[in-house]
Amino acid sequence: MQKIEWDKLGFEFTPTKSNLRFTYKDGKWDDGELYDTYDITVSVVANAFHYGQAIFEGLKAFTTCDGRVCIFRPEANAARINSSARHLLMPEFPEDKFVEAVKRVVADNIDYVPPYGTGGSLYIRPVMFGITPQIGVSPSKEYMMIFIVTPVGAYYKGGLTPVEACISVDFDRAAPHGTGHIKAAGNYAAGMLSTKIAKEQHHCPVALFLDPATHTMVDEFGTSNFLAITKDGKYVTPDSKSVLPSITNNSLMQVAEDLGITVERRPVMRAELKDLAEVAACGTAVVITPVSRIYDGDQVYEYGDKVGATMQKIYDTLTGIQKGVVPDTHNWLVEVK
Numbered sequence: 270m271q272k273i274e275w276d277k278l279g280f281e282f283t284p285t286k287s288n289l290r291f292t293y294k295d296g297k298w299d300d301g302e303l304y305d306t307y308d309i310t311v312s313v314v315a316n317a318f319h320y321g322q323a324i325f326e327g328l329k330a331f332t333t334c335d336g337r338v339c340i341f342r343p344e345a346n347a348a349r350i351n352s353s354a355r356h357l358l359m360p361e362f363p364e365d366k367f368v369e370a371v372k373r374v375v376a377d378n379i380d381y382v383p384p385y386g387t388g389g390s391l392y393i394r395p396v397m398f399g400i401t402p403q404i405g406v407s408p409s410k411e412y413m414m415i416f417i418v419t420p421v422g423a424y425y426k427g428g429l430t431p432v433e434a435c436i437s438v439d440f441d442r443a444a445p446h447g448t449g450h451i452k453a454a455g456n457y458a459a460g461m462l463s464t465k466i467a468k469e470q471h472h473c474p475v476a477l478f479l480d481p482a483t484h485t486m487v488d489e490f491g492t493s494n495f496l497a498i499t500k501d502g503k504y505v506t507p508d509s510k511s512v513l514p515s516i517t518n519n520s521l522m523q524v525a526e527d528l529g530i531t532v533e534r535r536p537v538m539r540a541e542l543k544d545l546a547e548v549a550a551c552g553t554a555v556v557i558t559p560v561s562r563i564y565d566g567d568q569v570y571e572y573g574d575k576v577g578a579t580m581q582k583i584y585d586t587l588t589g590i591q592k593g594v595v596p597d598t599h600n601w602l603v604e605v606k
């Protein structure tokens with residue numbers, strides 16, 4: 270075992286034993302190689318720096334209560350990175366090869382997977398970028414795909430804690446995800462200013478983006494999907510072309526359905542924000558972040574300073590599946606042997 274203080278881990282990067290690198294050349298991916306360094310040598314004229322052919326994924330491996338190490342839904346991330354790749358004219362990475370690569374890098378770093386009971390997990394960050402040196406705007410011919418892993422801690426040490434959010438419409442900026450269903454590095458850069466303004470001027474840790482054309486519908490938070498429970502107990506989440514299809518949201522929708530909750534994926538109006546019972550952000554890093562209130566210009570919508578009962582229940586069920594304490598009826602866990 271590595272000398273890591275598991276209960277002190279947050280979401281910072283901790284170096285591990287290795288990362289796994291693949292190169293795409295002459296129309297195909299190689300077999301990949303494990304590296305014990307974090308440095309690469311790449312041309313200053315690489316496409317990724319100038320024209321932004323750079324996409325990524327985020328997923329996790331957990332130690333279950335019976336001592337297995339399992340990856341949560343890697344096929345879903347494999348499918349999504351290929352959807353991102355198609356949109357940015359980057360090569361697809363075969364899905365079975367992606368799942369094998371994730372298993373291989375986790376197996377090589379098995380000592381860095383936080384033990385059961387710590388609440389931590391091994392975060393897996395696949396990243397693909399164009400490396401061909403070029404000045405003209407055109408797709409790269411060569412690419413790298415690197416699978417990086419780092420142990421991360423339980424986000425909530427003392428239970429789910431709601432945070433404040435504010436609507437970003439007054440920031441005079443479009444939503445950062447207006448380029449569609451692409452998990453692209455550039456989308457994140459585009460959202461950083463809005464989040465900085467949310468923090469500094471409105472003292473909110475997260476910004477909520479509306480549809481850029483009419484500002485009447487909810488899209489998503491800066492780095493996570495929007496979900497809510499209505500007063501009549503339904504799970505609602507926006508059906509919008511600008512929203513990144515979150516695997517956590519997809520899993521929570523299934524969990525909610527399994528628990529007998531009606532799930533509605535539909536446009537969520539800004540005008541109905543005042544009538545919602547519970548609101549949360551969701552994504553791989555945190556699973557669920559409850560939202561206590563949303564500031565919308567002069568108006569404030571309140572959802573309570575404690576996590577709502579329904580959010581708590583779906584959170585407990587999903588994290589229970591990840592830890593192996595709730596039956597994995599949808600075969601979401603892929604074991605690393």
Ligand SMILES: *Cc1c(COP(=O)(O)O)cnc(C)c1O
Pocket residue numbers: 327446452489491492493494513514515516517518551552553554
């Ligand atoms: C990654 C991401 C999410 C969350 O997706 P998960 O698959 O649940 O981690 C939500 N919104 C954006 C913009 C993202 O990039």
